[in-house]
Amino acid sequence: MLKTFISGVAxxxxxxxxxxxxxxxxxxWQQADELAxxxxxxxxxxxxxxxxxxxxxxxxxxxxSRGSTATYFQPDGVGPVTIHNAETGxxxxxxxxxxxxxxxLETAIPQTPPTVARYKRNSVSRxxxxxxxxxxxxxxDGVKMVPExxxxxxxxxxxxxxxxxxxxxxxxxxxxELFLPPSGVxxxxxxxxxxxxxxERDPASIRQPSQRKPH
Numbered sequence: 001m002l003k004t005f006i007s008g009v010a011x012x013x014x015x016x017x018x019x020x021x022x023x024x025x026x027x028x029w030q031q032a033d034e035l036a037x038x039x040x041x042x043x044x045x046x047x048x049x050x051x052x053x054x055x056x057x058x059x060x061x062x063x064x065s066r067g068s069t070a071t072y073f074q075p076d077g078v079g080p081v082t083i084h085n086a087e088t089g090x091x092x093x094x095x096x097x098x099x100x101x102x103x104x105l106e107t108a109i110p111q112t113p114p115t116v117a118r119y120k121r122n123s124v125s126r127x128x129x130x131x132x133x134x135x136x137x138x139x140x141d142g143v144k145m146v147p148e149x150x151x152x153x154x155x156x157x158x159x160x161x162x163x164x165x166x167x168x169x170x171x172x173x174x175x176x177e178l179f180l181p182p183s184g185v186x187x188x189x190x191x192x193x194x195x196x197x198x199x200e201r202d203p204a205s206i207r208q209p210s211q212r213k214p215h
């Protein structure tokens with residue numbers, strides 16, 4: 001049971017990097033395509049669909065106006081949960097029906113988000129579609145991004161068809177209680193993020209553009 005939940009935790013951890021384009025490195029490029037981003041965090045609620053070799057996994061995804069994110073996997077009440085809290089500087093994860101852990105954020109969530117996303121020259125194109133009434137851009141093969149949502153990656157697919165997407169996005173402030181473990185539960189503090197079993201192929205293995213290290 002723990003193995004299953006830990007795998008789910010690793011899946012949820014990538015939620016923080018959903019705005020992958022925000023941190024795209026440009027130092028290797030003399031010229032770059034630039035997209036303007038809001039100077040404040042835009043909150044939203046959405047459904048997240050992970051397309052994996054074991055079928056689709058469904059989760060509810062949230063971000064508040066301070067940049068905190070939360071991912072709640074189905075089934076409700078017992079599925080894995082991962083919360084990245086900008087105010088506490090911690091990630092919280094439900095790793096069992098009543099078991100929670102916490103550990104320091106791997107990447108701090110800035111109070112003011114970046115206001116520009118940069119991509120390799122001629123790699124960005126506007127698509128004939130919208131998300132929450134905002135325009136959508138293709139920024140890499142199989143990657144769709146919405147600048148007005150802080151560069152939120154709303155779809156990413158690998159050549160094998162695996163990946164994830166955000167659907168039914170609504171711009172609104174989520175409930176504050178979604179970004180902390182339930183009141184009264186015991187939370188075990190860890191010094192670093194737990195690692196999912198390597199043998200399990202899940203969306204945690206799908207790397208976002210911002211996580212690629214320059215060579």
